[in-house]
Amino acid sequence: MDRVPLRAVVSNPTTKATEPGPFIALEHLDGAMGRLLPELAIGERPAGDSIEFRPGDVLFGKLRPYLAKSLLVTEQGHCSSELLVLRPDMKKLEPRYLAYVVQTHDFVEWANRDSYGVKMPRTSWQALSGFPLPLPSLDEQREIAEQLDREADRIDLLLELAERERRLLRERRRALFNQTLFADTSGTGFDS
Numbered sequence: 049m050d051r052v053p054l055r056a057v058v059s060n061p062t063t064k065a066t067e068p069g070p071f072i073a074l075e076h077l078d079g080a081m082g083r084l085l086p087e088l089a090i091g092e093r094p095a096g097d098s099i100e101f102r103p104g105d106v107l108f109g110k111l112r113p114y115l116a117k118s119l120l121v122t123e124q125g126h127c128s129s130e131l132l133v134l135r136p137d138m139k140k141l142e143p144r145y146l147a148y149v150v151q152t153h154d155f156v157e158w159a160n161r162d163s164y165g166v167k168m169p170r171t172s173w174q175a176l177s178g179f180p181l182p183l184p185s186l187d188e189q190r191e192i193a194e195q196l197d198r199e200a201d202r203i204d205l206l207l208e209l210a211e212r213e214r215r216l217l218r219e220r221r222r223a224l225f226n227q228t229l230f231a232d233t234s235g236t237g238f239d240s
Contacts, residue, residue: 049184055177057141058134061105065098070125072101074109077117082151082200084119098126099133104143106134108150113159113171120147132173142186144193155179 071093078085101107102124109117111130120143127133136146149155162175184192 049182051180052183053177054134054179054181057137057181057183058146058177059137060173060177061100061133061135063100065096065100065126068092070123071098071127072107072119072121072125072131073128074111074117074130077107077109077119079115079117080151082118082120082147090125093126097129099129099131100124100126101133102135104136104138106136106143106147106150107131108134108159108176110171112169113156113163114169116151116156118147118150120144132171132176134176140183140186142189142193144197145189148193148196149181 069092070090072084072090076084076088076090084090101121103122105121107119107121107127109115109130110132117131134146134150136143158179159171159176160169163169163171183189
Protein backbone atom coordinates (compact mmCIF):
# COMPACT_ATOMS: atom_id res chain seq x y z
CA MET A 49 0.00 0.00 0.00
CA ASP A 50 1.29 3.43 -0.90
CA ARG A 51 2.17 5.84 1.86
CA VAL A 52 2.17 9.60 1.52
CA PRO A 53 3.23 12.33 3.94
CA LEU A 54 0.21 13.47 5.92
CA ARG A 55 0.65 17.00 4.54
CA ALA A 56 -0.05 15.68 1.01
CA VAL A 57 -3.72 15.02 1.86
CA VAL A 58 -4.33 16.97 5.09
CA SER A 59 -4.08 20.67 5.89
CA ASN A 60 -3.90 22.41 9.24
CA PRO A 61 -6.15 25.48 9.09
CA THR A 62 -5.60 27.94 11.93
CA THR A 63 -8.38 30.43 11.22
CA LYS A 64 -9.35 32.26 14.39
CA ALA A 65 -13.02 31.98 15.32
CA THR A 66 -14.95 35.21 14.84
CA GLU A 67 -18.40 34.07 15.97
CA PRO A 68 -19.57 32.41 19.18
CA GLY A 69 -20.30 28.72 18.85
CA PRO A 70 -19.79 25.23 20.24
CA PHE A 71 -16.37 25.06 21.89
CA ILE A 72 -14.24 21.96 22.35
CA ALA A 73 -11.20 21.93 24.63
CA LEU A 74 -8.66 19.21 25.33
CA GLU A 75 -10.45 18.24 28.55
CA HIS A 76 -13.62 17.40 26.58
CA LEU A 77 -11.88 14.52 24.76
CA ASP A 78 -11.60 10.94 25.96
CA GLY A 79 -7.98 9.82 25.53
CA ALA A 80 -7.36 7.04 22.99
CA MET A 81 -11.09 6.72 22.30
CA GLY A 82 -11.72 9.34 19.60
CA ARG A 83 -14.80 10.73 21.30
CA LEU A 84 -16.12 13.32 23.70
CA LEU A 85 -16.31 12.56 27.39
CA PRO A 86 -20.01 12.02 28.09
CA GLU A 87 -19.90 13.75 31.47
CA LEU A 88 -18.63 17.07 30.06
CA ALA A 89 -21.15 19.14 28.16
CA ILE A 90 -19.99 21.18 25.20
CA GLY A 91 -21.08 24.76 25.67
CA GLU A 92 -21.26 27.88 23.58
CA ARG A 93 -18.34 30.20 23.95
CA PRO A 94 -17.27 33.53 22.55
CA ALA A 95 -14.72 33.36 19.77
CA GLY A 96 -11.62 34.54 21.69
CA ASP A 97 -8.37 32.89 20.64
CA SER A 98 -10.01 29.67 19.51
CA ILE A 99 -9.60 27.97 16.13
CA GLU A 100 -12.50 27.30 13.75
CA PHE A 101 -13.36 23.77 12.66
CA ARG A 102 -15.99 22.35 10.34
CA PRO A 103 -17.66 18.97 9.76
CA GLY A 104 -15.16 16.37 8.57
CA ASP A 105 -12.21 17.92 10.40
CA VAL A 106 -10.30 15.80 12.89
CA LEU A 107 -9.05 17.40 16.10
CA PHE A 108 -5.86 16.07 17.67
CA GLY A 109 -4.46 17.13 21.03
CA LYS A 110 -1.00 18.62 20.66
CA LEU A 111 -0.46 18.86 24.44
CA ARG A 112 0.74 15.49 25.81
CA PRO A 113 0.16 13.68 22.52
CA TYR A 114 0.69 10.29 24.23
CA LEU A 115 -2.88 10.71 25.58
CA ALA A 116 -4.11 10.33 21.98
CA LYS A 117 -7.00 12.77 22.38
CA SER A 118 -8.81 13.16 19.07
CA LEU A 119 -12.24 13.69 17.59
CA LEU A 120 -13.91 13.62 14.19
CA VAL A 121 -16.17 16.68 14.32
CA THR A 122 -19.65 16.59 12.82
CA GLU A 123 -20.65 20.23 13.18
CA GLN A 124 -19.09 23.64 12.85
CA GLY A 125 -17.54 25.21 15.94
CA HIS A 126 -14.24 26.21 17.44
CA CYS A 127 -11.62 24.65 19.64
CA SER A 128 -8.78 25.37 22.00
CA SER A 129 -5.41 26.21 20.52
CA GLU A 130 -4.16 23.05 22.30
CA LEU A 131 -5.91 21.08 19.56
CA LEU A 132 -4.69 20.80 15.98
CA VAL A 133 -7.36 20.99 13.29
CA LEU A 134 -6.61 18.35 10.66
CA ARG A 135 -8.63 18.95 7.50
CA PRO A 136 -8.59 16.06 5.01
CA ASP A 137 -8.69 16.66 1.27
CA MET A 138 -12.11 15.03 0.74
CA LYS A 139 -11.18 14.04 -2.83
CA LYS A 140 -8.36 11.85 -1.52
CA LEU A 141 -9.05 11.09 2.14
CA GLU A 142 -12.13 9.86 3.99
CA PRO A 143 -12.47 11.82 7.29
CA ARG A 144 -13.47 8.70 9.27
CA TYR A 145 -10.38 6.90 7.98
CA LEU A 146 -8.20 9.83 9.14
CA ALA A 147 -9.97 9.79 12.53
CA TYR A 148 -8.97 6.14 12.99
CA VAL A 149 -5.41 6.70 11.77
CA VAL A 150 -4.74 9.39 14.41
CA GLN A 151 -5.76 6.89 17.12
CA THR A 152 -3.20 4.29 16.02
CA HIS A 153 -0.07 3.44 17.94
CA ASP A 154 2.10 4.41 14.95
CA PHE A 155 0.60 7.87 14.68
CA VAL A 156 0.75 8.58 18.42
CA GLU A 157 4.36 7.36 18.59
CA TRP A 158 5.22 9.64 15.67
CA ALA A 159 3.60 12.56 17.54
CA ASN A 160 5.53 11.70 20.72
CA ARG A 161 8.84 11.25 18.95
CA ASP A 162 9.12 14.87 17.93
CA SER A 163 7.29 16.45 20.86
CA TYR A 164 9.08 19.12 22.86
CA GLY A 165 8.91 20.04 26.54
CA VAL A 166 9.51 17.84 29.57
CA LYS A 167 6.56 18.23 31.95
CA MET A 168 4.01 19.19 29.32
CA PRO A 169 5.30 17.83 25.97
CA ARG A 170 3.69 19.18 22.82
CA THR A 171 3.65 18.15 19.23
CA SER A 172 3.11 20.42 16.26
CA TRP A 173 1.69 20.35 12.77
CA GLN A 174 5.23 20.58 11.46
CA ALA A 175 6.14 17.37 13.30
CA LEU A 176 2.94 15.52 12.34
CA SER A 177 2.85 16.63 8.72
CA GLY A 178 5.57 14.16 7.71
CA PHE A 179 3.75 11.12 9.10
CA PRO A 180 3.74 8.38 6.40
CA LEU A 181 0.00 7.87 5.95
CA PRO A 182 -1.14 4.56 4.39
CA LEU A 183 -3.40 5.69 1.55
CA PRO A 184 -5.61 3.08 -0.09
CA SER A 185 -8.28 4.18 -2.57
CA LEU A 186 -11.22 6.24 -1.29
CA ASP A 187 -13.52 3.21 -1.65
CA GLU A 188 -11.13 1.08 0.41
CA GLN A 189 -10.84 3.84 3.02
CA ARG A 190 -14.65 3.92 3.32
CA GLU A 191 -14.81 0.13 3.64
CA ILE A 192 -12.10 0.18 6.32
CA ALA A 193 -13.86 2.99 8.20
CA GLU A 194 -17.22 1.16 8.05
CA GLN A 195 -15.64 -2.03 9.36
CA LEU A 196 -13.92 -0.11 12.16
CA ASP A 197 -17.17 1.75 12.97
CA ARG A 198 -18.96 -1.59 13.43
CA GLU A 199 -16.18 -3.09 15.55
CA ALA A 200 -15.72 0.08 17.63
CA ASP A 201 -19.49 0.17 18.32
CA ARG A 202 -19.40 -3.47 19.41
CA ILE A 203 -16.40 -2.88 21.67
CA ASP A 204 -17.95 0.29 23.12
CA LEU A 205 -21.07 -1.69 23.99
CA LEU A 206 -18.94 -4.35 25.71
CA LEU A 207 -17.07 -1.63 27.63
CA GLU A 208 -20.38 -0.09 28.70
CA LEU A 209 -21.69 -3.46 29.90
CA ALA A 210 -18.44 -4.16 31.76
CA GLU A 211 -18.60 -0.73 33.42
CA ARG A 212 -22.21 -1.31 34.45
CA GLU A 213 -21.21 -4.70 35.93
CA ARG A 214 -18.31 -3.04 37.76
CA ARG A 215 -20.66 -0.43 39.28
CA LEU A 216 -23.11 -3.13 40.37
CA LEU A 217 -20.32 -5.16 41.97
CA ARG A 218 -19.09 -2.08 43.86
CA GLU A 219 -22.63 -1.43 45.11
CA ARG A 220 -22.98 -5.07 46.17
CA ARG A 221 -19.65 -4.89 48.02
CA ARG A 222 -20.73 -1.74 49.88
CA ALA A 223 -24.14 -3.27 50.70
CA LEU A 224 -22.43 -6.39 52.04
CA PHE A 225 -20.26 -4.29 54.37
CA ASN A 226 -23.27 -2.30 55.58
CA GLN A 227 -25.37 -5.39 56.08
CA THR A 228 -22.61 -7.24 57.94
CA LEU A 229 -21.33 -4.38 60.07
CA PHE A 230 -24.50 -2.48 60.91
CA ALA A 231 -27.30 -5.04 60.94
CA ASP A 232 -28.52 -5.97 64.42
CA THR A 233 -28.69 -9.72 63.90
CA SER A 234 -26.87 -10.81 67.05
CA GLY A 235 -29.04 -8.99 69.59
CA THR A 236 -26.03 -6.94 70.74
CA GLY A 237 -27.75 -3.65 69.97
CA PHE A 238 -25.07 -2.54 67.51
CA ASP A 239 -27.39 -0.19 65.66
CA SER A 240 -28.55 1.75 68.69
